[in-house]
Amino acid sequence: MTTDPFKITIHMVSSVDGYIAKKDNSVSWFETADHYEKGVEITEQDAKEFLKKIDCYIMGSRTYEHALELSKSYGWVYGDVPTIVLTRRDLPVERPNVETYSGDLHKLVNERLKPNYNNVWLVGGAQLAKDFIRLKLADEIRQSILPVILGDGLLFYDQIGQEQTLHLKNVTAYKSGMVELCYEIRK
Numbered sequence: 001m002t003t004d005p006f007k008i009t010i011h012m013v014s015s016v017d018g019y020i021a022k023k024d025n026s027v028s029w030f031e032t033a034d035h036y037e038k039g040v041e042i043t044e045q046d047a048k049e050f051l052k053k054i055d056c057y058i059m060g061s062r063t064y065e066h067a068l069e070l071s072k073s074y075g076w077v078y079g080d081v082p083t084i085v086l087t088r089r090d091l092p093v094e095r096p097n098v099e100t101y102s103g104d105l106h107k108l109v110n111e112r113l114k115p116n117y118n119n120v121w122l123v124g125g126a127q128l129a130k131d132f133i134r135l136k137l138a139d140e141i142r143q144s145i146l147p148v149i150l151g152d153g154l155l156f157y158d159q160i161g162q163e164q165t166l167h168l169k170n171v172t173a174y175k176s177g178m179v180e181l182c183y184e185i186r187k
Contacts, residue, residue: 004118007139008058008109010129011121012156014145019153020126025066034147034177041175054081056117061087063124068094082117084108086128109137130160133185140169140184147177 013030014020021027057078059067064085067077076095083098085091086108091100101108113120122132132138143156166183173179 006114006118006120008113008120008122008132008137009140009142010132010138011123011142012126012129012144014143014156015148015150015153016145017149017151018155018157019150020124020156021154022150023153025062025154027066029148029150030146032146032148032177036173036175036177039173039175039177051079051081054119054121056113056120057081057083058113058120058122058128059083059085060125060128061085061089061091063128064091064098066124068092078123084112105131105135105137126154126156126158129156133160133164134162136185136187138185140182141166142180142182144178144180 012020013027015029022029064083064087071077078097080097083095085093085098085100086102086105087100088102093100101112122129122138129138133141165186167186168181169184170182171179172182
């Protein structure tokens with residue numbers, strides 16, 4: 001039996017012009033849809049099978065607070081998968097699979113994540129994603145681009161501060177008009 005190598009994937013949903021949220025932090029534009037005839041149709045079963053492969057989520061505090069707010073209407077989208085919230089603040093932890101962490105990111109990755117997980121997804125926010133890229137802790141970026149131009153808001157790659165080469169691993173166009181780009185981060 002072979003085991004998958006450890007990997008941290010940065011996953012971000014953005015507009016065509018690179019924004020991940022409006023200035024008021026809203027993501028109502030996520031429901032924007034188009035119809036692309038040649039696109040791939042993803043079934044609920046396909047999505048469930050894919051999500052089973054993710055064995056840990058990490059996110060920043062504002063993403064966590066936003067997910068908590070959305071969970072009031074849609075439920076907790078991360079299920080029972082272990083979730084680590086990176087924060088220096090005292091946040092409410094309402095689920096047994098959620099924990100907070102404040103400290104060195106190298107230590108988190110090497111001492112906490114690598115020994116316990118294989119497929120870790122960083123699901124927000126922008127500053128945390130930039131930190132993982134700058135510190136060379138992330139292995140790939142999956143950017144899902146929705147068919148909308150926002151014109152203003154919070155940029156995904158604003159002021160990253162360094163050049164980073166990438167290798168395109170995959171491109172998938174979906175019937176909804178969303179395009180997913182998957183890049184390996186070259187280290």
